[in-house]
Amino acid sequence: MKVCVLLSGGMDSVVAFHDALHSHEVVACLSFDYGSKHNAREIPFAKLHAERQRVPHQTIRLDFIDSLFQSDLLKSGGDIPDGHYAEESMKQTVVPFRNGIMLSVATGFAESIGADAVVIAAHSGDHAIYPDCREPYMQAMAEAIRQGTYASIQLLRPFIAMDKTAIVRRGVELGVDFADTWSCYKGGEIHCGTCGTCVERREAFLLAGLPDPTVYEQTPALPEIQ
Amino acid sequence: MKVCVLLSGGMDSVVAFHDALHSHEVVACLSFDYGSKHNAREIPFAKLHAERQRVPHQTIRLDFIDSLFQSDLLKSGGDIPDGHYAEESMKQTVVPFRNGIMLSVATGFAESIGADAVVIAAHSGDHAIYPDCREPYMQAMAEAIRQGTYASIQLLRPFIAMDKTAIVRRGVELGVDFADTWSCYKGGEIHCGTCGTCVERREAFLLAGLPDPTVYEQTPALPEIQ
Numbered sequence: 001m002k003v004c005v006l007l008s009g010g011m012d013s014v015v016a017f018h019d020a021l022h023s024h025e026v027v028a029c030l031s032f033d034y035g036s037k038h039n040a041r042e043i044p045f046a047k048l049h050a051e052r053q054r055v056p057h058q059t060i061r062l063d064f065i066d067s068l069f070q071s072d073l074l075k076s077g078g079d080i081p082d083g084h085y086a087e088e089s090m091k092q093t094v095v096p097f098r099n100g101i102m103l104s105v106a107t108g109f110a111e112s113i114g115a116d117a118v119v120i121a122a123h124s125g126d127h128a129i130y131p132d133c134r135e136p137y138m139q140a141m142a143e144a145i146r147q148g149t150y151a152s153i154q155l156l157r158p159f160i161a162m163d164k165t166a167i168v169r170r171g172v173e174l175g176v177d178f179a180d181t182w183s184c185y186k187g188g189e190i191h192c193g194t195c196g197t198c199v200e201r202r203e204a205f206l207l208a209g210l211p212d213p214t215v216y217e218q219t220p221a222l223p224e225i226q
Numbered sequence: 227m228k229v230c231v232l233l234s235g236g237m238d239s240v241v242a243f244h245d246a247l248h249s250h251e252v253v254a255c256l257s258f259d260y261g262s263k264h265n266a267r268e269i270p271f272a273k274l275h276a277e278r279q280r281v282p283h284q285t286i287r288l289d290f291i292d293s294l295f296q297s298d299l300l301k302s303g304g305d306i307p308d309g310h311y312a313e314e315s316m317k318q319t320v321v322p323f324r325n326g327i328m329l330s331v332a333t334g335f336a337e338s339i340g341a342d343a344v345v346i347a348a349h350s351g352d353h354a355i356y357p358d359c360r361e362p363y364m365q366a367m368a369e370a371i372r373q374g375t376y377a378s379i380q381l382l383r384p385f386i387a388m389d390k391t392a393i394v395r396r397g398v399e400l401g402v403d404f405a406d407t408w409s410c411y412k413g414g415e416i417h418c419g420t421c422g423t424c425v426e427r428r429e430a431f432l433l434a435g436l437p438d439p440t441v442y443e444q445t446p447a448l449p450e451i452q
Contacts, residue, residue, distance in 0.1 A: 064286045108321070140370035145323075147357060148358035
């Protein structure tokens with residue numbers, strides 16, 4: 001099956017890309033620059049992985065998100081909160097219907113280039129905060145995508161029932177170098193180690209019992225595991 | 227209910243806007259400049275209607291569509307075909323998943339500004355060609371939008387069971403001046419009168435038994451009605 005992969009340059013989508021290379025013909029990877037504080041850090045990794053595998057990569061700019069939407073993830077928003085990923089404070093980093101927008105654009109692009117499916121790396125760890133990562137949303141969106149395209153394009157979500165720890169394990173199986181991925185929402189020179197995504201990243205490696213190659217400004221505090 | 231209306235500046239969405247003003251609180255109108263040949267003709271009418279009603283209006287640029295998608299509706303595509311709207315040749319003017327993209331962006335924007343619903347003017351006449359105008363698509367998309375937002379945003383499609391003739395009648399009831407709307411896909415100085423959307427526009431007025439205020443370069447040929 002010809003697939004188009006949503007590739008942000010984060011851990012999950014980089015593993016999803018390598019997983020898709022294993023099972024499908026990946027005809028394109030798409031990154032979205034929507035004005036988040038960390039887009040400039042993560043998208044070069046997306047490009048790098050696509051180039052290494054000689055898969056065409058496109059970065060699509062969605063400038064209207066930063067200028068019109070409310071979210072602290074965006075350059076126009078407030079500071080990124082510190083703390084665990086599942087905490088209530090992380091909700092302020094949600095970009096409203098971001099996955100819906102990215103999936104819709106990817107669907108139109110996929111139909112334009114003759115692809116059969118779109119792959120998204122949404123996983124069970126995202127469910128706590130993001131309504132547009134949960135399976136009831138994905139099921140409805142998959143049906144909308146199938147109904148709304150001539151080619152009856154499919155929405156593949158290979159990690160929807162997996163957590164980030166399982167994704168790390170799958171990535172190691174597939175030979176993914178996680179040093180070439182980016183998580184930190186703050187988008188600084190190196191991973192901060194204190195924001196929710198840094199804590200989540202560290203936790204996934206610890207729970208998987210695998211070495212974390214990330215250089216953090218401050219080692220993420222995870223008292224219940226360490 | 228606070229609603230955000232997709233307002234292209236075409237006949238259908240201008241009537242949907244006035245219909246929504248009648249039933250809801252319209253908190254914003256959104257137009258999308260996606261690089262079609264006629265965006266520059268229709269969007270000024272969208273702006274005009276919103277301004278007259280003192281409703282905030284935003285034009286959102288989706289430049290990636292013209293540069294990456296395949297469709298003769300786009301500046302990057304081939305010539306707009308002449309003939310009746312329902313003809314096979316009109317399929318080449320379909321922009322893949324365009325409604326999915328516009329609805330997703332509108333949903334994220336609606337959630338950002340605290341709206342409860344998004345309004346789209348899709349109608350039964352669109353069904354022949356556009357998969358992303360049909361009710362099975364709309365039902366799935368409505369569910370995706372509801373599931374994918376904190377506010378459980380609703381997707382309103384007031385004209386889904388109406389044809390364009392009924393929309394013209396509704397517009398006249400609401401006092402809409404159709405001279406201030408644009409249909410022609412060719413996007414010239416005046417309506418061409420030969421493309422599918424001009425033929426469809428003319429046909430709607432004739433079937434409604436109402437005067438057509440449009441100045442056409444060539445009067446649309448509709449032998450079965452005239």
